[in-house]
Amino acid sequence: xxxxxxxxxxxxxxxxxxxxxxxxxxxxxxxxxxxxxxxxxxxxxxxxxxxxxxxxxxxxxxxxxxxxxxxxxxxxxxxxxxxxxxxxxxxxxxxxxxxxxxxxxxxxxxxxxxxxxxxxxxxxxxxxxxxxxxxxxxxxxxxxxxxxxxxxxxxxxxxxxxxxxxxxxxxxxxxxxxxxxxxxxxxxxxxxxxxxxxxxxxxxxxxxxxxxxxxxxxxxxxxxxxxxxxxxxxxxxxxxxxxxxxxxxxxxxxxxxxxxxxxxxxxxxxxxxxxxxxxxxxxxxxxxxxxxxxxxxxxxxxxxxxxxxxxxxxxxxxxxxxxxxxxxxxxx
Amino acid sequence: xxxxxxxxxxxxxxxxxxxxxxxxxxxxxxxxxxxxxxxxxxxxxxxxxxxxxxxxxxxxxxxxxxxxxxxxxxxxxxxxxxxxxxxxxxxxxxxxxxxxxxxxxxxxxxxxxxxxxxxxxxxxxxxxxxxxxxxxxxxxxxxxxxxxxxxxxxxxxxxxxxxxxxxxxxxxxxxxxxxxxxxxxxxxxxxxxxxxxxxxxxxxxxxxxxxxxxxxxxxxxxxxxxxxxxxxxxxxxxxxxxxxxxxxxxxxxxxxxxxxxxxxxxxxxxxxxxxxxxxxxxxxxxxxxxxxxxxxxxxxxxxxxxxxxxxxxxxxxxxxxxxxxxxxxxxxxxxxxxxxxxxxxxxxxxxxxxxxxxxxxxxxxxxxxxxxxxxxxxxxxxxxxxxxxxxxxxxxxxxxxxxxxxxxxxxxxxxxxxxxxxxxxxxxxxxxxxxxxxxxxxxxxxxxxxxxxxxxxxxxxxxxxxxxxxxxxxxxxxxxxxxxxxxxxxxxxxxxxxxxxxxxxxxxxxxxxxxxxxxxxxxxxxxxxxxxxxxxxxxxxxxxxxxxxxxxxxxxxxxxxxxxxxxxxxxxxxxxxxxxxxxxxxxxx
Numbered sequence: 001x002x003x004x005x006x007x008x009x010x011x012x013x014x015x016x017x018x019x020x021x022x023x024x025x026x027x028x029x030x031x032x033x034x035x036x037x038x039x040x041x042x043x044x045x046x047x048x049x050x051x052x053x054x055x056x057x058x059x060x061x062x063x064x065x066x067x068x069x070x071x072x073x074x075x076x077x078x079x080x081x082x083x084x085x086x087x088x089x090x091x092x093x094x095x096x097x098x099x100x101x102x103x104x105x106x107x108x109x110x111x112x113x114x115x116x117x118x119x120x121x122x123x124x125x126x127x128x129x130x131x132x133x134x135x136x137x138x139x140x141x142x143x144x145x146x147x148x149x150x151x152x153x154x155x156x157x158x159x160x161x162x163x164x165x166x167x168x169x170x171x172x173x174x175x176x177x178x179x180x181x182x183x184x185x186x187x188x189x190x191x192x193x194x195x196x197x198x199x200x201x202x203x204x205x206x207x208x209x210x211x212x213x214x215x216x217x218x219x220x221x222x223x224x225x226x227x228x229x230x231x232x233x234x235x236x237x238x239x240x241x242x243x244x245x246x247x248x249x250x251x252x253x254x255x256x257x258x259x260x261x262x263x264x265x266x267x268x269x270x271x272x273x274x275x276x277x278x279x280x281x282x283x284x285x286x287x288x289x290x291x292x293x294x295x296x297x298x299x300x301x302x303x304x305x306x307x308x309x310x311x312x313x314x315x316x317x318x319x320x321x322x323x324x325x326x327x328x329x330x331x332x
Numbered sequence: 333x334x335x336x337x338x339x340x341x342x343x344x345x346x347x348x349x350x351x352x353x354x355x356x357x358x359x360x361x362x363x364x365x366x367x368x369x370x371x372x373x374x375x376x377x378x379x380x381x382x383x384x385x386x387x388x389x390x391x392x393x394x395x396x397x398x399x400x401x402x403x404x405x406x407x408x409x410x411x412x413x414x415x416x417x418x419x420x421x422x423x424x425x426x427x428x429x430x431x432x433x434x435x436x437x438x439x440x441x442x443x444x445x446x447x448x449x450x451x452x453x454x455x456x457x458x459x460x461x462x463x464x465x466x467x468x469x470x471x472x473x474x475x476x477x478x479x480x481x482x483x484x485x486x487x488x489x490x491x492x493x494x495x496x497x498x499x500x501x502x503x504x505x506x507x508x509x510x511x512x513x514x515x516x517x518x519x520x521x522x523x524x525x526x527x528x529x530x531x532x533x534x535x536x537x538x539x540x541x542x543x544x545x546x547x548x549x550x551x552x553x554x555x556x557x558x559x560x561x562x563x564x565x566x567x568x569x570x571x572x573x574x575x576x577x578x579x580x581x582x583x584x585x586x587x588x589x590x591x592x593x594x595x596x597x598x599x600x601x602x603x604x605x606x607x608x609x610x611x612x613x614x615x616x617x618x619x620x621x622x623x624x625x626x627x628x629x630x631x632x633x634x635x636x637x638x639x640x641x642x643x644x645x646x647x648x649x650x651x652x653x654x655x656x657x658x659x660x661x662x663x664x665x666x667x668x669x670x671x672x673x674x675x676x677x678x679x680x681x682x683x684x685x686x687x688x689x690x691x692x693x694x695x696x697x698x699x700x701x702x703x704x705x706x707x708x709x710x711x712x713x714x715x716x717x718x719x720x721x722x723x724x725x726x727x728x729x730x731x732x733x734x735x736x737x738x739x740x741x742x743x744x745x746x747x748x749x750x751x752x753x754x755x756x757x758x759x760x761x762x763x764x765x766x767x768x769x770x771x772x773x774x775x776x777x778x779x780x781x782x783x784x785x786x787x788x789x790x791x792x793x794x795x796x797x798x799x800x801x802x803x804x805x806x807x808x809x810x811x812x813x814x815x816x817x818x819x820x821x822x823x824x825x826x827x828x829x830x831x832x833x834x835x836x837x838x839x840x841x842x843x844x845x846x847x848x849x850x851x852x853x854x855x856x857x858x859x860x861x862x863x864x865x866x867x868x869x870x871x872x873x874x875x876x877x878x879x880x881x882x883x884x885x886x887x888x889x890x891x892x893x894x895x896x897x898x899x900x901x902x903x904x905x906x907x908x909x910x911x912x913x914x915x916x917x918x919x920x921x
Contacts, residue, residue: 047790057833059800100547101549106568110569172610180615185565294793
């Protein structure tokens with residue numbers, strides 16, 4: 001049996017997509033390498049270092065120098081970079097000076113915490129933002145749509161720092177929810193528990209609210225364009241119920257701009273949010289990165305930056321792949 | 333020795349050793365041949381008082397994680413707190429009475445020349461793993477702190493006259509400590525040193541790896557101590573849990589075992605606002621640091637509603653200060669060197685700043701004017717006669733005119749003899765509202781006398797680096813004394829000191845007044861006559877107030893708060909204000 005023109009077309013399309021994804025993958029590897037290297041150089045070049053910070057003001061210069069020597073921080077940057085590269089090639093990312101643990105052990109622990117928070121927030125934002133966007137985009141006026149649009153604009157204009165503080169304030173005043181941390185002391189240290197879910201509410205809402213607003217706005221704008229297109233008007237003219245046209249036919253087209261940013265949002269969220277994690281004491285990558293920066297823990301800074309870039313690359317790849325599948329023109 | 337207050341966000345940052353205590357006590361303790369009895373007396377055990385509740389969990393908070401579980405290595409406030417909960421010392425400075433108390437050492441005698449102390453250890457004291465405490469552990473602790481490879485941050489604070497103490501185990505229960513020179517503060521300096529278990533750490537010391545011992549990756553079961561609590565869980569970025577040490581040596585006055593609490597949970601809350609909200613909401617019982625001025629109002633409301641107890645502990649021990657770079661040649665060919673390092677400039681700055689307005693703006697009214705590094709909180713060593721000039725703008729301008737700074741072009745701002753503007757950069761710490769606001773007030777006040785100040789904020793590490801490399805013009809910052817007794821802060825007072833910030837580690841005193849302070853402090857530290865020590869230190873403060881190497885403006889009042897279920901508290905002005913005596917703190921069920 002010979003392959004027909006349709007099969008050949010599918011093969012060519014698949015080939016293009018595969019090549020496109022491989023190209024993006026190569027770029028992702030380069031991105032991670034570049035971000036890690038640059039962050040190492042920047043962290044090394046920043047004023048002060050770990051011994052200066054940890055020994056504090058008034059420490060004797062000889063004590064600081066002795067500590068630098070013990071930690072190997074007195075070597076030239078080039079030598080430290082070469083060593084780091086050689087070790088990184090063997091998946092040894094150095095030892096955190098602050099936590100006295102291998103960076104390769106610390107990052108996954110915190111990344112899991114960030115992932116739990118990020119994915120919860122993403123799920124909540126998607127489940128709330130998209131339907132609301134479809135709803136407001138498919139209606140020209142009306143009080144409910146106007147109220148949703150207004151709320152979205154307010155939430156979009158609020159930085160996560162403010163959202164977090166506001167939610168923490170509400171939680172403190174009402175006493176309904178734990179304000180900070182990931183688990184109560186004494187609660188099981190692993191697994192999904194009621195305690196964990198309770199602790200998740202405030203930080204995930206802080207992340208999810210502006211995201212939901214963004215999804216709502218993107219979906220609404222796309223829907224507003226789509227509902228005026230001929231295929232939608234034709235369906236309506238044929239007597240197909242409006243709800244069915246909107247939620248089945250128009251929705252697919254309306255999702256395209258959301259899909260375009262979805263991967264990036266995933267990548268950014270997985271990289272950790274400084275503001276939300278610090279205010280809600282969520283032990284994720286964002287708070288780890290901040291602690292590492294403050295302590296001038298060079299290898300931990302590099303590890304966090306590298307992990308962030310991996311997530312960003314993953315998100316970009318996800319976005320690109322999704323778009324390439326939806327719209328083959330992208331991969332050309 | 334001075335240390336840096338880095339609030340992480342306060343900070344972030346961090347760091348500080350604090351101290352407290354007084355000198356009368358030091359003197360009294362040092363001169364006695366027998367020490368005073370240890371305070372074992374929780375308030376509620378006095379006759380007529382209700383019994384202190386036993387059991388329960390106290391939840392406290394810290395903003396930054398400890399750097400280590402080894403106090404000899406980590407010098408940040410969180411490491412110090414964990415150490416104070418899990419370890420014990422030979423003597424303790426009672427921060428309420430400010431006296432030296434017997435702790436692991438139950439008694440001691442002093443030789444007639446004041447150089448040699450013979451300490452008797454309590455009998456029957458065991459570490460949390462059941463191993464007995466002996467004099468070998470004490471000698472080991474000193475060996476570890478003085479070990480070059482260990483690089484202990486406490487090594488400098490356990491010296492007298494720049495030399496180490498000689499520590500010998502006379503028998504399993506007796507330790508002989510010999511000072512290299514007469515040292516007035518005597519055993520007071522032992523409050524710095526936790527006695528660590530030799531059987532657990534000797535191998536690391538011998539292997540030269542003590543600096544890495546008891547790092548944060550050490551399993552809690554390996555952390556053994558003589559303190560009231562044992563570390564049972566540490567979740568990085570989340571919390572530490574410390575359970576009652578059933579083998580703790582202290583008992584209450586009624587003979588019952590201490591500590592009263594079953595458990596202390598320390599939550600790590602990096603953000604100060606969240607920390608305050610959690611205290612208000614009852615999710616934590618106390619913060620381990622003082623309340624920031626901006627958090628006072630909500631905490632006061634909560635106190636008025638009976639949800640928390642608010643304590644006013646009076647004036648702080650360590651106010652922020654401004655100092656200019658006085659290192660000779662620090663400004664190279666910069667023509668401003670002609671006036672930036674002059675005594676008259678510092679006098680004019682001190683005169684120009686309205687300290688009352690400073691207190692109102694920076695500490696929202698909760699501060700008192702100060703004119704030197706020793707505040708009235710340091711009851712023994714504060715010199716009440718310190719000059720307290722009122723703000724005087726005209727007087728300040730006249731002083732500046734004597735060093736050639738005057739308004740030559742009629743624009744209201746000062747210029748030097750060559751018409752160059754009188755302008756300098758003031759560095760301060762980013763993220764610490766009180767020093768940021770303070771720097772801005774200084775800028776605004778000095779503008780009134782025609783000086784232009786450019787305020788630049790840096791993160792704590794960058795600021796320390798600038799101080800260490802002497803790369804600055806002026807700094808507004810907080811450097812804490814590690815003890816109230818000046819004999820224990822030689823690095824600040826002596827010109828050779830590494831905390832003599834305005835011109836550190838001088839080979840020989842750069843000025844006559846620094847030479848004079850060196851001489852006075854040498855005598856002050858060596859004298860065993862308390863009245864003489866006070867007279868000498870008053871003289872030091874007088875010289876300091878005249879030459880103003882560091883300019884002090886306002887000391888804040890210290891407020892702390894705890895949930896209303898916490899009882900038997902004995903708050904003290906120095907950190908950790910509420911937990912300095914953790915074995916007697918209790919909570920109601």
